[in-house]
Amino acid sequence: MDESTDVSDTSQLLVFVRGVDDDLNVTQELASVNSMHGTTTGADIFKELQQTLTKYNLDWNRLQGVTIDGGRNMSGTNIGVVGLIRKACESAGATVPIFLHCIIHQQALCVKHVDMSCVLKPVVSVVNFIRSRALNHRQFRSFLEEIESETVDLSYYTAVRWLSCGKVLLQFFKLRKEIKIFLAEKNHPETLLSDAEWLWKLAIFADVVTHVNNLNLKLQCKNNLICDLFEQINAFRAKLILLKSHMNECNFSHFTCCEKFSTETDERFPTIFAVKVIADLKLEFQKRFSDFDINSREIRLFQNPYDCNVGDVSSQFQMEIIDLQASDQIKNKYKEGNLIDFYKFLDAKEFPNLKQLAGQAAKGKWKNxxxxxxxxxxxxxxxxxxxxxxxxxxxxxxxxxxxxxxxxxLPSTTTGNLLKAPENTRRRLQENYTNLQLYGNENFDQVRSQPRLHTNSGENETVGKGSQYQPISQCDENYSMFRLDP
Structure with missing residues (x-):
C-alpha cells in the first residue's frame, strides 16, 4: 500500500495485490485507487483497505505479507494500519502477516538521514544559477563543447528522485574547474570552489552517494525475490564496513573522486568527517532494515534449503528439509538456478510447509x-x-x-485561476458525470454559452466557442470546479 497526495491536495491510496496460487504462479494487480478527501488516519486507510478486500471477496486468512511506507498512520502498532490489520487477523482467527517497510523507500531514507547540507546547498545554488537562466545554460554548454568536456551538462537536483542527488554531486565534481571559470566570467564567483576542505567533502559525498545509487539500481531489477533484496542489503552493509576501514586508512581504492582530488591538492584528507559519514549511514541501514533481520532465518531457508542445519530450523520444516536434502533429483533441480521453478517442482503433499514458505516469499517480490x-x-x-x-x-x-x-x-503548465461554477452547472455535472473533475479559468465570466454536457435525451449542449471539458477519473461529487481549455 502507498498513500500519496496529488496536485489537487487529494490523498490517493494505492492498494496493489500480489497473489500466488498452489503452482506458484504469480499474479499481480492494482486492486484500487482510493481518493481520500478528509483525514488520512490509520482508521481511514484501514477502512478503504477493507472495502477493497470486500470488493474482491478476499478474507484475512489469505493475507501473508503487507508492504507499507514508513508513515505513522501506516506503521503504528496500535491505531495505525499495521495495528488494525493485526487486530483484524486475530479476530478472524487468521495468522498475522509479515509487515515490511518498502525496501527501496527505506534505502532512500537512509541517505536522506545523512546531513549533506554543507555541500548540497551550495551545489544546488550554483546549478540553479546556471540552469534556470536560459542564456547562462546555453553559454555553459557551448563552453563545455569548446573544451571537449566528457561531461556535457549539469542536471537539476530533484529531491523526490532517488538517483538525483548522486548524479548532481558527481557531475558537479567532474565539472568543478569548468564551473569555477564560468562563474568568474559571469561575475558570480563561488569561493567554495577554491576551498580545498569543501572540495574534499564534495568528493566524499559524491563517492558515497554513488555507491548508494548502485544499490538502488540493483534493488529495482525486475523479478527480484525477497531473498535477492535481502542479499543486496546485507552485501551493502558489509561494504560500508569495508569503506569505513578504508576511510580510516585514507585508502581511496573504492573512492574515485577522492582518489582524483588527492592528486590535485596538498590539503589533508578530513578522515574524521569521512568516517562519521560512513558510520551514520551504516547505523541508519542497521536500524531501518531490522525487520529483515527478524525474518532472516526464513528468508535464508527459502533461498537455499541445502545450506542449513536441520536443528536450527523451525520444527515444522525439519522433516521436509531432511527428505529434500536426501533427494538427488530435487538437488539437481535446485542447481538449475531458478528458485520459483525449483519450488514448483516440489510435491505439495510431500513438502506442504516449504511450498507455503515459497508462496510467502514470492508475494514479497518488489515492484515500484x-x-x-x-x-x-x-x-x-x-x-x-x-x-x-x-x-x-x-x-x-x-x-x-x-x-x-x-x-x-511531469512539469506543470499554467492553467489560470479557478472559479466556482454556477449552481445549475454543478447540479447537472453531478447528475451526468459522477467521476468528473473540472477546473476553471480566468475567462469564465466572458463565456456566453453554457457548458457542453450530454443530456438524458442524448443531445449536446454547447460549452463555449472552441472549448471542451476533460473528464478525469477517480473524482467524486464534491468537485465543483471546471476548466475551459482554448
Whole structure:
C-alpha cells in the first residue's frame, strides 16, 4: 500500500495485490485507487483497505505479507494500519502477516538521514544559477563543447528522485574547474570552489552517494525475490564496513573522486568527517532494515534449503528439509538456478510447509509502481508542436489507472485561476458525470454559452466557442470546479 497526495491536495491510496496460487504462479494487480478527501488516519486507510478486500471477496486468512511506507498512520502498532490489520487477523482467527517497510523507500531514507547540507546547498545554488537562466545554460554548454568536456551538462537536483542527488554531486565534481571559470566570467564567483576542505567533502559525498545509487539500481531489477533484496542489503552493509576501514586508512581504492582530488591538492584528507559519514549511514541501514533481520532465518531457508542445519530450523520444516536434502533429483533441480521453478517442482503433499514458505516469499517480490509509470510516460512520443501524442497506447496494463498522478510527475503548465461554477452547472455535472473533475479559468465570466454536457435525451449542449471539458477519473461529487481549455 502507498498513500500519496496529488496536485489537487487529494490523498490517493494505492492498494496493489500480489497473489500466488498452489503452482506458484504469480499474479499481480492494482486492486484500487482510493481518493481520500478528509483525514488520512490509520482508521481511514484501514477502512478503504477493507472495502477493497470486500470488493474482491478476499478474507484475512489469505493475507501473508503487507508492504507499507514508513508513515505513522501506516506503521503504528496500535491505531495505525499495521495495528488494525493485526487486530483484524486475530479476530478472524487468521495468522498475522509479515509487515515490511518498502525496501527501496527505506534505502532512500537512509541517505536522506545523512546531513549533506554543507555541500548540497551550495551545489544546488550554483546549478540553479546556471540552469534556470536560459542564456547562462546555453553559454555553459557551448563552453563545455569548446573544451571537449566528457561531461556535457549539469542536471537539476530533484529531491523526490532517488538517483538525483548522486548524479548532481558527481557531475558537479567532474565539472568543478569548468564551473569555477564560468562563474568568474559571469561575475558570480563561488569561493567554495577554491576551498580545498569543501572540495574534499564534495568528493566524499559524491563517492558515497554513488555507491548508494548502485544499490538502488540493483534493488529495482525486475523479478527480484525477497531473498535477492535481502542479499543486496546485507552485501551493502558489509561494504560500508569495508569503506569505513578504508576511510580510516585514507585508502581511496573504492573512492574515485577522492582518489582524483588527492592528486590535485596538498590539503589533508578530513578522515574524521569521512568516517562519521560512513558510520551514520551504516547505523541508519542497521536500524531501518531490522525487520529483515527478524525474518532472516526464513528468508535464508527459502533461498537455499541445502545450506542449513536441520536443528536450527523451525520444527515444522525439519522433516521436509531432511527428505529434500536426501533427494538427488530435487538437488539437481535446485542447481538449475531458478528458485520459483525449483519450488514448483516440489510435491505439495510431500513438502506442504516449504511450498507455503515459497508462496510467502514470492508475494514479497518488489515492484515500484510510480517508477514504472514514470518510465512509461517518457516513452510517449512528442508531436512537432511539443505536445504529447494522444493516440499513444502503453503495453503496461496499469498505465491508464495511474494517469491520475501524471500531473505530479511531469512539469506543470499554467492553467489560470479557478472559479466556482454556477449552481445549475454543478447540479447537472453531478447528475451526468459522477467521476468528473473540472477546473476553471480566468475567462469564465466572458463565456456566453453554457457548458457542453450530454443530456438524458442524448443531445449536446454547447460549452463555449472552441472549448471542451476533460473528464478525469477517480473524482467524486464534491468537485465543483471546471476548466475551459482554448
Amino acid at each position: 509502481l510510480k517508477d514504472k509509470f514514470r518510465v512509461e510516460l517518457h516513452k510517449i512520443p512528442k508531436k512537432r508542436s511539443g505536445s504529447e501524442n494522444d493516440n499513444y497506447k502503453s503495453k503496461w496494463p496499469f498505465f491508464d489507472m495511474m494517469l491520475f498522478v501524471k500531473d505530479s510527475m
